[in-house]
Amino acid sequence: MDCVGVHNLQALSALLSAQQDDDEDDEECKNVPACARLDPGHIGPPLKKDKEVTTAYVKKNSKDIWSEEEVAEGSQYDDLADQRPQPEYEIILKQSVGTEDLFLGLSGKDPSSMCCEAMLVKIKLPNTKATDVVLDVKEKFLDLRTPQYKLGLHLPHPTHSHGGKAQFFSEREELEVTLPMNRPMDFINMP
Structure with a gap:
C-alpha cells in the first residue's frame, strides 16, 4: 500500500492554493519538485509580455480582400440595411389521401412527413395588394418582398420551385404558396 508522503501533500497544496507573489511562491515551494509546481496555465508556449495580445483577425494572406469581421453571418439573401419587418407565416x-388510404390502408401512407408530397406556406400580409408582392422561390429558399414586409425563409425540405403555385386571398390578406417537395428517394419511400 502506498502512503501519501509529506512532499506529495505539499505539492498538492501548492498546486491547489491561490497564486500569490512570485517571491512568496518560491519560498513555499523550495522542497516541492518542479513538476508539482505546474498548473494548466503552464501548457503551451509562454506568453510574451512585451507584445500586446490582440483578438482582432489578422489577414493571413496579402491577397485577402476582407477580414472575417466584415462578413455578415447568416443568409446570403439577408439585407441588413433593409429594416422592413418579417410577416407572420406558417408552413x-x-x-x-384517398379513401383507400384512410379506410383500407392500401397505399402504405402514414401521417408522417415522409409521406407528404407538398409544402404549403401561408404568409399573412396585412394592408398589401397582390400587385405589390414580389416572390422568388429557389429549391430551399423563399424570398418575398412587399413595400411593408420582407421574408427570407429557408425551407425545411427541398422543393420543385418551377412546379409551385401562389395564390393571394384579398379578403384574408394572406398569400398561400404551394410547392411540390423534391424527394429523390420517393420511389423507395412511397409505393
Whole structure:
C-alpha cells in the first residue's frame, strides 16, 4: 500500500492554493519538485509580455480582400440595411389521401412527413395588394418582398420551385404558396 508522503501533500497544496507573489511562491515551494509546481496555465508556449495580445483577425494572406469581421453571418439573401419587418407565416406539409388510404390502408401512407408530397406556406400580409408582392422561390429558399414586409425563409425540405403555385386571398390578406417537395428517394419511400 502506498502512503501519501509529506512532499506529495505539499505539492498538492501548492498546486491547489491561490497564486500569490512570485517571491512568496518560491519560498513555499523550495522542497516541492518542479513538476508539482505546474498548473494548466503552464501548457503551451509562454506568453510574451512585451507584445500586446490582440483578438482582432489578422489577414493571413496579402491577397485577402476582407477580414472575417466584415462578413455578415447568416443568409446570403439577408439585407441588413433593409429594416422592413418579417410577416407572420406558417408552413404546412400536405399529402394526397384517398379513401383507400384512410379506410383500407392500401397505399402504405402514414401521417408522417415522409409521406407528404407538398409544402404549403401561408404568409399573412396585412394592408398589401397582390400587385405589390414580389416572390422568388429557389429549391430551399423563399424570398418575398412587399413595400411593408420582407421574408427570407429557408425551407425545411427541398422543393420543385418551377412546379409551385401562389395564390393571394384579398379578403384574408394572406398569400398561400404551394410547392411540390423534391424527394429523390420517393420511389423507395412511397409505393
